[in-house]
Amino acid sequence: MELIEAVGISKRYGGIVALSRADFRADAGEVHALLGENGAGKSTFIQILAGIIRPNGGTLHLAGRAYQPANARAAEAAGIAAVFQELSLVPDLTVAENIWFRREPLSPIGTVRKRREREATLALFDRYRIPAPAPTREVRRLTLAERQIVEIAKALSRDPSVIILDEATSALPPRETEWLLQLSQDLAAEGKLVIYISHRLAEIRQIAQRVTIFRNGATVATHDTAAVDDETIIADMLGRRMDRLYPPRIATATDRTALKLRGLSVGDRLADIDLDLKEGEVMGVAGLQGHGQRELFQALFGVSRSRGAIEVWGKPVAIRSPRDALVGRDGIALVPEDRRSHGLLLSKSVRENLTLSVVPRFTRFGFLSRSRERALVDEQLRTLQIKAGTPDQLAGTLSGGNQQKVIFGKMLLTQSRILLLYDPTRGIDVGTKGEIFRLMRDLAAKGYAILFYSSDLPEIVNVADRVAVLRNGKLAAILSGDDISEHRILREAMVEARAA
Amino acid sequence: MNALLARHRAVLLAYLGMIVLLLLTSFVSQGFLSGSHLRTMAVLSAFIGIVALGQTFVIIGGGIDLSVPWVLNCAAVLVTLMANGADGPLIYAIPIALAGGALVGALNGFGIALFGVPPIIMTLAVNVILQGGILIYTGGAPTASAPPLIQFLAVGRIGPLPVVVLIWAALAVAATLLLSRTAFGRYLYAQGTSATVAEFSGVPTLRITVLAYTLSGFTAAAAGILLTGYTAQAYLGMGDPYLFTSIAAVAIGGASILGGSGSYIGTIAGALVLTILTGLLPALNLSNGALLVVYGVVILVTVSLASDAVSDFFAVMTRSFGRRDNAQS
Numbered sequence: 001m002e003l004i005e006a007v008g009i010s011k012r013y014g015g016i017v018a019l020s021r022a023d024f025r026a027d028a029g030e031v032h033a034l035l036g037e038n039g040a041g042k043s044t045f046i047q048i049l050a051g052i053i054r055p056n057g058g059t060l061h062l063a064g065r066a067y068q069p070a071n072a073r074a075a076e077a078a079g080i081a082a083v084f085q086e087l088s089l090v091p092d093l094t095v096a097e098n099i100w101f102r103r104e105p106l107s108p109i110g111t112v113r114k115r116r117e118r119e120a121t122l123a124l125f126d127r128y129r130i131p132a133p134a135p136t137r138e139v140r141r142l143t144l145a146e147r148q149i150v151e152i153a154k155a156l157s158r159d160p161s162v163i164i165l166d167e168a169t170s171a172l173p174p175r176e177t178e179w180l181l182q183l184s185q186d187l188a189a190e191g192k193l194v195i196y197i198s199h200r201l202a203e204i205r206q207i208a209q210r211v212t213i214f215r216n217g218a219t220v221a222t223h224d225t226a227a228v229d230d231e232t233i234i235a236d237m238l239g240r241r242m243d244r245l246y247p248p249r250i251a252t253a254t255d256r257t258a259l260k261l262r263g264l265s266v267g268d269r270l271a272d273i274d275l276d277l278k279e280g281e282v283m284g285v286a287g288l289q290g291h292g293q294r295e296l297f298q299a300l301f302g303v304s305r306s307r308g309a310i311e312v313w314g315k316p317v318a319i320r321s322p323r324d325a326l327v328g329r330d331g332i333a334l335v336p337e338d339r340r341s342h343g344l345l346l347s348k349s350v351r352e353n354l355t356l357s358v359v360p361r362f363t364r365f366g367f368l369s370r371s372r373e374r375a376l377v378d379e380q381l382r383t384l385q386i387k388a389g390t391p392d393q394l395a396g397t398l399s400g401g402n403q404q405k406v407i408f409g410k411m412l413l414t415q416s417r418i419l420l421l422y423d424p425t426r427g428i429d430v431g432t433k434g435e436i437f438r439l440m441r442d443l444a445a446k447g448y449a450i451l452f453y454s455s456d457l458p459e460i461v462n463v464a465d466r467v468a469v470l471r472n473g474k475l476a477a478i479l480s481g482d483d484i485s486e487h488r489i490l491r492e493a494m495v496e497a498r499a500a
Numbered sequence: 501m502n503a504l505l506a507r508h509r510a511v512l513l514a515y516l517g518m519i520v521l522l523l524l525t526s527f528v529s530q531g532f533l534s535g536s537h538l539r540t541m542a543v544l545s546a547f548i549g550i551v552a553l554g555q556t557f558v559i560i561g562g563g564i565d566l567s568v569p570w571v572l573n574c575a576a577v578l579v580t581l582m583a584n585g586a587d588g589p590l591i592y593a594i595p596i597a598l599a600g601g602a603l604v605g606a607l608n609g610f611g612i613a614l615f616g617v618p619p620i621i622m623t624l625a626v627n628v629i630l631q632g633g634i635l636i637y638t639g640g641a642p643t644a645s646a647p648p649l650i651q652f653l654a655v656g657r658i659g660p661l662p663v664v665v666l667i668w669a670a671l672a673v674a675a676t677l678l679l680s681r682t683a684f685g686r687y688l689y690a691q692g693t694s695a696t697v698a699e700f701s702g703v704p705t706l707r708i709t710v711l712a713y714t715l716s717g718f719t720a721a722a723a724g725i726l727l728t729g730y731t732a733q734a735y736l737g738m739g740d741p742y743l744f745t746s747i748a749a750v751a752i753g754g755a756s757i758l759g760g761s762g763s764y765i766g767t768i769a770g771a772l773v774l775t776i777l778t779g780l781l782p783a784l785n786l787s788n789g790a791l792l793v794v795y796g797v798v799i800l801v802t803v804s805l806a807s808d809a810v811s812d813f814f815a816v817m818t819r820s821f822g823r824r825d826n827a828q829s
Contacts, residue, residue: 305701326702334700342700345693347760356690356701359683365680410701 001064002051003028003193004162009058010217011044022058026210028161031184031194033204033225035321037237037429039387041401042197043085045214046164048084050194062162066206075123081160082488083151085167086428089139096121096135099154111474124157129184131179144171144288144338152180154420158429164185164195169203170427170455173289174490183205199430200456201230213237238431244428245449246462247438250445253465256313258449259300259332263308268294272472273308277418277449282463283438285453292473294337297422300451301325301334312418319458326357331416333357335407335424339400339480343407346396350388351377353395353406357411380409401432408439419443421452437463456488467468470491510754514769517752517802521776539662541775543655543730544615544669549771550723551742552749553675554605554716559750560679561712562692562759563619566787567608568720568746569739570630571601574788575721576686577634577733579650587649588753598721604630605717610712623713640736646728654729664726672720675764692759745774751803775800 008026010017019041026032036042048052048060051069060067062078069075075082083128084499089098096117097104104115113407130153133146148171155163165184184194184207196208204211205225212222220236234245258410259277264270269306270292277283285293302319310317312330315471319325336342345353355362356376362372377391384405388398395406404424411419421440425433440450440463453459459468465482469492477492525809526532558565575597582593604626611622646654656663671793679685687708691698699705721741728734747757755762779796781791 321701323704336610336700341694345690345697345760348690348693352686352690356686356703357700359686360694363683365676365681368683368686404665407615 002026003063005061006045006049007056007059008328009045009060011041011048011053011055017217019048019055020221022214022217023219025222025420026193026212028193029188029191030209031188031196031207032179033211034195034206035199035204035211035213035233035237035403037070037431039401040237040429041217042214042216043166044165044217045083045196046084046197049075049080049162049164050084051080055289057144076158076160079161080164081155081158081162082164083148083155083166083168084090085170087147087151089147089150089154091140092138093305094134094136094138094360095142095150095153095232098139098150099135099157101154109110111286114118115121121153121156122166123154124373127182128153128156129179130156130178134410143290145173145176148172149176152183157206160192160311162193162195164197166197167199169198169200173455177203198431199428200232202458213333223483234430237429245434245437247434247441249463249465250441251465252441252445252447253278254447257311258313259451260311261308262311262313264296264299264310265307266292266299266304266473268473270295270299270470271477275468275478277451278428279447279449280415280444281466282409282452282464284460284484285451285470286457286460286467287470287476287493289455291493294422295452297334297337297420297451298469300332300420301364326414329415329417332420333411333412333414334420335422336406337422337426339403342425344395344427349392350381350386350395350398350406354380354391354409354413357410361413376413380413384409386410386441399429404428404432404436408436412443417451419448420452423455426455433459447468458488461489462486463487502643506621508682511763511766513805514521514753514766514773517805518776519771519781521773524782525776525783530779532779532783535660537779540661541772541779542665543662544770544777544778545771545792546662546664547723547727547730547767548742548749548774549668550671551718551728552746552767552771553671553764554624554712554719555746556675556753556755556764557679557688558619558716558749559747559755559757560692560759560762561688561709561802562610562695563709564747564757565608565623565713565716565720566620566628566743567623567630568603568716569741569743570634570730571604571629571717571732572739572742573635573736574604574630574725575601575724576728576737577638579600579645579725580646580734581638582730583647583771584644587646587647594725597725598718601717601719601721601724603715603717605714605720606710608717609713610753612713613706613709630679637738643734645733646731649723650730652729655725661788664730666723667726672764672768673743679764683706684711689760692761694760701802745771747775747804751800756777774799804814 002025004024004026008021009019009022009371011019022041022045034042048055051072051074065476067078069078090101099121100117103118104112107113118135124131130149132149132153133142139150146170152168164347169180172180178476181203184196186195207227210222211225211233213220213233215237241477257276261273261275264273267484272368273296285296287293294329295304298304300319302321302325310319312332362369379390381388386409387402388404395403425437444450453462453473461484464479467489468478469476471493479488507544509818531537551572555565556567578600579593581595583589607785608626611617636764647823653663658666687703691705691708695705724739731738750762750774751757751769752770753762753766777795781794786794
């Protein structure tokens with residue numbers, strides 16, 4: 001008897017089938033990976049486990065007994081804790097207050113015992129060696145990575161027997177990722193079940209004993225991780241689509257400089273960056289989290305104030321707002337880090353999102369031309385293969401990969417030939433990742449200049465023509481050709497150069 | 501068809517509510533559905549509707565305009581003082597008053613978009629400043645009576661239709677076109693949905709905010725001028741009821757008070773509902789105080805019925821009973 005036994009679980013939303021036949025068996029004492037493309041039904045399945053939604057069919061057993069949680073609280077009471085991709089912390093509360101939210105230690109007169117709360121938090125951090133921020137810090141001041149860690153701490157505070165981690169490492173820098181991988185193994189060793197969702201095969205190989213693969217709402221296979229190769233896993237995920245993840249790297253860079261930076265600085269976070277991005281080039285930007293990558297991208301898009309000189313296609317420019325960046329063919333477009341709060345109007349249609357930056361292109365005498373807008377939208381839906389029922393579907397109802405494609409489409413419509421891509425594949429399935437990399441190479445071949453940051457280092461290694469490595473806000477090295485390797489990049493990012 | 505219904509459900513609800521209310525009132529109060537009474541209600545709705553026009557734009561854009569009462573009041577006082585009972589000076593008095601209203605609106609917009617003053621504080625402060633200014637200017641005395649032309653605009657008729665209702669209709673067409681067919685409208689909805697995403701998409705957020713508040717100042721001033729014609733003279737405090745009603749009309753019309761959604765068609769229904777309510781309540785023979793209490797409660801209930809929060813609540817309820825789910829994953 002296994003700890004969790006799910007057989008034939010199905011879930012429909014109106015006419016849309018999210019899960020058709022999900023089977024899942026996992027045992028106490030293991031790290032069990034759950035893999036699948038976005039839209040394969042992983043999220044739906046774990047939401048069922050966490051009691052957030054109820055299935056339409058199938059049977060679910062927890063420790064041999066029928067398990068039908070009425071809501072999330074019931075699932076927590078049964079010992080299942082989930083850490084979702086969408087974080088659920090209250091920004092105005094502190095770390096400790098968030099962790100014990102609605103479970104605060106109370107005094108006899110009903111006030112919160114702050115000190116005990118803080119002590120309990122520290123004990124929790126200590127027990128799991130959590131690299132968490134101070135318990136008294138406000139969550140609104142934390143980085144995405146720190147919030148993710150607080151979220152994990154909150155789940156651990158319930159001392160669950162099953163812990164579900166959904167893409168938890170996608171927001172974490174390397175050291176914290178290591179901690180989480182170790183923690184997962186430790187929890188399994190303590191006899192707990194860790195259900196681990198990630199698109200990073202290397203992590204899964206490192207910690208998971210078994211991997212279950214979903215495709216199109218159904219379980220395809222469960223493998224022993226040690227006995228299966230990457231190709232089989234990817235083939236299971238993609239079905240018959242067996243494209244290579246990384247497209248061949250054909251050098252298309254010309255001598256023309258698209259973007260020239262001299263002495264670019266942002267506050268004390270980025271200092272004296274000199275960089276030349278060529279037409280037709282994909283340049284990777286690498287570095288440990290918080291070493292200036294974000295500031296560089298923000299400065300080039302006019303979100304952060306910068307000093308120093310920027311030349312675009314040979315002309316000096318001042319970029320003080322995104323409007324200064326998005327100026328048509330000679331402009332700079334950004335695919336932002338946080339697609340849900342910076343990239344998309346979730347409650348508006350795919351059509352309105354796609355054309356938001358190019359409204360003047362289909363405006364005549366002050367009035368919008370629906371037919372011309374429709375033509376622009378159809379073109380993008382086709383070339384990017386965006387899977388939306390109709391252009392009027394709300395952007396928030398699309399899968400992560402399709403949402404990201406909509407943002408790409410929006411930026412491509414601006415016709416800007418310099419593209420800033422900040423972690424464009426974060427939390428996106430393998431199939432769509434491959435499509436995005438191919439798109440990047442196609443655009444480079446057409447003469448676009450691309451600056452590309454990824455939190456997943458192998459992506460930079462395999463896609464970029466050259467890599468600019470940042471360390472402490474300074475340019476540590478520019479690598480090209482055979483010098484581009486994970487090892488070399490990490491060394492440049494972490495180790496101060498020896499005195500020459 | 502279903503999608504169309506879903507999208508306009510809030511507006512349809514508002515109109516349905518209006519019809520039910522109208523029938524209800526006609527039972528309670530004899531002669532309620534007579535031509536002359538309906539005409540009066542249309543005129544009263546027009547004043548609310550015109551003030552609420554600018555308010556609709558501001559709220560869709562994610563803001564709120566609390567300065568409408570005294571912008572309205574100032575325009576009314578300015579026009580009557582300048583005209584001094586004669587039609588002749590109106591040729592400059594009306595444009596000056598309208599431009600003044602627009603200017604105050606633009607000031608609101610700049611303060612909010614450029615200097616980051618929260619909309620509530622900015623517009624509330626401007627409202628109080630205008631109130632004080634006009635008190636100083638008039639010494640608190642009642643002003644001259646409205647010239648005949650303005651009285652004609654407010655209470656006159658062309659055929660069976662009151663002039664002010666025709667003006668309202670023309671403004672309604674313009675507002676609807678502006679919201680649904682222009683770049684300005686598109687940007688306004690985007691900005692109200694997420695100012696950050698709009699900014700990152702290159703939407704001219706400063707210009708859009710200033711335009712929305714300018715429009716609100718303009719329509720408040722227009723309503724003020726027309727209202728002097730109805731009451732025959734301008735008096736201090738005449739704009740006060742329109743703060744609440746202009747916001748309530750927008751909310752009843754199905755707009756999210758947080759911005760990003762709504763339509764002027766909906767606001768029109770909101771204005772009509774509010775007017776019918778004021779007509780219905782006196783028929784219940786309540787004291788003045790009780791009347792106000794009931795009025796406030798009814799508006800509260802109506803607005804919450806029309807708002808997303810309640811439909812969300814029902815959606816959650818039906819979902820927890822596992823009947824009908826909305827696609828989301």
